[in-house]
Amino acid sequence: MDNIDIVCGDAIKELAKLESNSVDLIIADPPYNLGKDYGNNHDLKGFDEYLDFTNKWLSEAKRVLKNEGTIYVFMGVRFISYLYNILETEQKLYFNSWICWHYTQGLGKTKGFSPRHDDILMFTKSKKFNFYLDNIRIPQKYYRSRNNMRGANPGDVWLFSHVHYCNENRQKHPTQKPEELIERMVLASTTKGDYVVDPFSGSGTTLRVCQQLERRGLGIELNPEYVNSTKKRLSQKFTGFDSIDERMSRIPNDLNDPKIREEYLKNHEKWFLSNHPDALEKFHQEAKEKYNYSPNLPQTDKELPLFASINERIKET
Ligand SMILES: C[S@@+](CC[C@H](N)C(=O)[O-])C[C@H]1O[C@@H](n2cnc3c(N)ncnc32)[C@H](O)[C@@H]1O
Structure with missing residues (x-):
C-alpha cells in the first residue's frame, strides 16, 4: 500500500490532524442524509445538524487544501442547494463546475420523476488552480482538421452506470461509486505524486484509483469493516477500472x-x-x-x- 493510507475515524477529527495547505485534491462523497445504513453509522441527522456537520468538515477541508487545490463534493438533490450555499457563501470557495452524474438505473417513482442523477460540485480554493484537460479528453466524434484530435472536453454531464452486483469489483457497500468517474477527477486535478484525500472513503474507490494512477492517497472512514475491506481491495490484482464512459471507446x-x-x-x-x-x-x-x-x-x-x-x-x- 505504498503512498496509500486509510484511517478509521471521523472526518472532522482526522482532517483536523492534517497540515494546512498540504492537499492537492479532495474527493468527498459524504452521507447524503437520506437514511442509508452504513453499518455502525446511520445517515439521518436533523436538518440543522446536517448543515452544521457539512460546514464543519468543509471548513477543515478548505484549510488543508493547497491554494491551487480543488474539491469535488457529491450530493443528492435534497441537500445540493444547501451544499452549494455553504461552499460559496460560508466557506468562500470558488465555484468551477456543477457536474451531473447520470446513472442509467435506479429506483422508480410512481408519483413524480424517477431520480437518475447525483450532482458533484467542483470548487477551488483560489482562482489559480490546477487543471489538466489533456488528461481527460474523450475521443472526437468526427475527424475535422480544426478539431483537437487529442479529444474533446468531456463536459459536465457524466454518464456511468452504477457498479452492478454482478461486477467482479462490486464491494459490500451500499453507495460504491464507479472507478472511472473518480479517475476523471484525479486525472483532471492532479499529477503523479500529488496528494489526494477522501474524507468519507466508503469502499475505497478513490484510494484504488489513486493507487493505480500513482497518486498519494489518504482515506478516512468511520466504519472499521469498510476500512478492512478497502485494505483487501487495495491488495487485489488490478485488471482495469470497473466502469467506462461509453464515449471513450468510440x-x-x-x-x-x-x-x-x-x-x-x-x-x-x-x-x-x-x-x-x-x-x-x-x-x-x-x-x-x-x-x-x-x-x-x-x-x-x-x-x-x-x-x-x-x-x-x-x-x-
Ligand atoms: C457515500 S459513502 C462513500 C462511498 C465511496 N465514495 C465509495 O465509492 O465507496 C459515505 C461513507 O462515509 C462514511 N461516514 C459517515 N460519517 C462519517 C464521518 N463522520 N467520518 C468519516 N466517514 C463517515 C460512511 O460509513 C460511508 O461509508
Whole structure:
C-alpha cells in the first residue's frame, strides 16, 4: 500500500490532524442524509445538524487544501442547494463546475420523476488552480482538421452506470461509486505524486484509483469493516477500472487519410483506454468493422506524430 493510507475515524477529527495547505485534491462523497445504513453509522441527522456537520468538515477541508487545490463534493438533490450555499457563501470557495452524474438505473417513482442523477460540485480554493484537460479528453466524434484530435472536453454531464452486483469489483457497500468517474477527477486535478484525500472513503474507490494512477492517497472512514475491506481491495490484482464512459471507446468517423487513421487508432489505445484493458476488445472490433484496422501492427512507446501534423494543418487553414 505504498503512498496509500486509510484511517478509521471521523472526518472532522482526522482532517483536523492534517497540515494546512498540504492537499492537492479532495474527493468527498459524504452521507447524503437520506437514511442509508452504513453499518455502525446511520445517515439521518436533523436538518440543522446536517448543515452544521457539512460546514464543519468543509471548513477543515478548505484549510488543508493547497491554494491551487480543488474539491469535488457529491450530493443528492435534497441537500445540493444547501451544499452549494455553504461552499460559496460560508466557506468562500470558488465555484468551477456543477457536474451531473447520470446513472442509467435506479429506483422508480410512481408519483413524480424517477431520480437518475447525483450532482458533484467542483470548487477551488483560489482562482489559480490546477487543471489538466489533456488528461481527460474523450475521443472526437468526427475527424475535422480544426478539431483537437487529442479529444474533446468531456463536459459536465457524466454518464456511468452504477457498479452492478454482478461486477467482479462490486464491494459490500451500499453507495460504491464507479472507478472511472473518480479517475476523471484525479486525472483532471492532479499529477503523479500529488496528494489526494477522501474524507468519507466508503469502499475505497478513490484510494484504488489513486493507487493505480500513482497518486498519494489518504482515506478516512468511520466504519472499521469498510476500512478492512478497502485494505483487501487495495491488495487485489488490478485488471482495469470497473466502469467506462461509453464515449471513450468510440472511434471518430471520417478518418479518411490512411496515415492519420493509423496514428489515431494506435494512439487511442494508449491515451483513452490506458486504464481500461477490458474495453480494448470492443475497440478493436469497432476499428476492424469501421476501418479494417488490425491491432497487430508493431506498437511503439513513443507518441506518434499525428497531432503535429494536424496542428500544421490547422495553421495552414
Ligand atoms: C457515500 S459513502 C462513500 C462511498 C465511496 N465514495 C465509495 O465509492 O465507496 C459515505 C461513507 O462515509 C462514511 N461516514 C459517515 N460519517 C462519517 C464521518 N463522520 N467520518 C468519516 N466517514 C463517515 C460512511 O460509513 C460511508 O461509508
